[in-house]
Amino acid sequence: MKAITKIIVPVLSICVLNSCGGVPEEKTASAGEEKVFAVEEVLEMVAKENDVTRTLYTKAIVGGGKKQGMKFDEDWRKDDVEAGPLPALFLRGVATSIKKSPVPLGLYLGSDFPINAANKFVGKQANLFETIKKDQKPQFFYDDDQKLHTAMFADLASAGACVTCHNDHPQTSKSDWKLGDVMGATTWQYPKDSLTYKETVAVLNSYAKGTVDIYMEYLDEIEAFKESEKPEIGDKWPADGKYLPTPEVFLDSVRKLSSYETMKHLVAAK
Template identity: 40%
Template structure:
């Protein structure tokens, strides 16, 4: 089968990744041309990492927290305190993943904020507040630059799961208590120090974010395993009849499946461009 047919059949993704990883180093002139051909606008990266973030958030909120509450598990802001038998709230889970990301080489920044946050430190101010006004008015991402030239992308944080809505409406520190499904509750802001990046950098950053989500979830599994009545982890999901947590492979498989299409889309288009398609 020709390469064009492989691309048309949809099998080119695996082949492109395989060739990318295993191919010998190109000659300098070849490397320069390939680097130019693989130049991706950073917006493709922002779309991809935001898709991963959305997948992690919705999977954790609906399937882990939502199911966990039915199973009798608890979640709270003090989850990390010694002796507290709780898991992290969805926003804290994502902040934990963001902290894990900050410790990795790719210079991708992540900030979660709102105009009505439970935590006052998450209140948008200045340029972020102005960008969020625009986002709330249009429901579309807002792109800008920082004073030092970093690329910035702000995406709407939509209430997509009932446990998130219920938690915010019932929290004693919430300044807003009438959230409904589909509301824009806040925004996720990403920063990256370049306007374009190579396919290799794209893969490096997206995989680093996946690993950060993985590490954050493992922290919860470790915590739950130390409860007075340990919560077992396995290939399943919690519900009213099952006091369990999905193990790491199960959770990450769900996240990757949900985010897979948008993450790979830019890489496929860029590689096809490089091959002259």
């Protein structure tokens, strides 16, 4: 399974890492070294990729999968639980993978009324979250304590399942969430105020690799199922039956849905 990551992750970088279009060697060495993107722009790009990925996972895999009898659980990693990761834990998986990568990008999903107390915003992020709840606009600031540029983006109750699951959860700290509410925010952090072309692509690639890593962990979990029926893994989605897409097919859909905007940014900077 592991080999797949190596094959698919560079897809985004094919034309992006200056390796296409016959750029002369010397130029290649210096191109991509200038600071071309403000950190805010890059965090906005990766947050957009995350929006698309999270929606695709929540609706097509979790929503569609449940209709086919597939299970998703917060304890999905436990040996006796045969299930896939909930959307928030999918995101946590992505964050863990990024943390292990050489890219100094931080990702965190928090709230003022979390299910898991460890996800409660504190300090400056708690204050800014109050503003986000009112206008749903992103917030950017420099975190002096951590020495990190920080961006926060609203996480909305975009599906009925968000609301019912959170309201009914035994550990919930709020049981009157409504559709459309700002349930939380994703916080992204990066140490530098501007990024080179290469650093920007590295950020986007480490996010994409993170989604593939956690998705592959899910597929590995399925492989180890003893009691539950195993969906067929190929080019079909749960909407068609007891199927799950391969990591390539999943990532390909994310790209089709999100990359156009991201590409426009990257190409405009060249």
